[in-house]
Amino acid sequence: MRENELSGVIIGCAMRVHTALGPGLLESAVPLRSKKYPPPQIQKQGFY
Template identity: 70%
Template sequence: MTENQIANKIIGCALEVHKALGPGLLESAYQECLFYKLVKEGFTVEKQKPMPLVFQEIKLEVGYRIDILVENKVVIELKSVEILNDVHLAQTLTYMRLGGYKLGLLINFNVSLLKQGIKRVINGEL
């Protein structure tokens, strides 16, 4: 599957989770439910994937973690906040750049309609 095909399936799963749970929960609750749903759909999924920072010749394990990585291709950064801002976007782009991933989804579950809380993030050509 391509990154776009995977992303479309992820969005469908996220919509199901949001429809069942609604807004107002902690990010960790949405993460566990979306992880479960994606695994159930047959995807290879990693949650809280460590993301080291490489600076010159050293590899720094400084605690960066991708919320969810699907098929080793699509980064999912989850939020449950009043409003997404530039820092959230920068965080997603940083994880994508550090891992060499082309596509990310920044998803804020703390909205009435989930489609208003989803941002596709592209790093390079897709």
């Protein structure tokens, strides 16, 4: 996977989190959420 493709996947996932949870999410909650429920795109790409 090229750098541009990877950054596109990461930015897309971040935008979905922002849309679903809003802009006020505490930084401490982000790692907990991402480890418990990794996005399907990240799982599919083999990052988890």
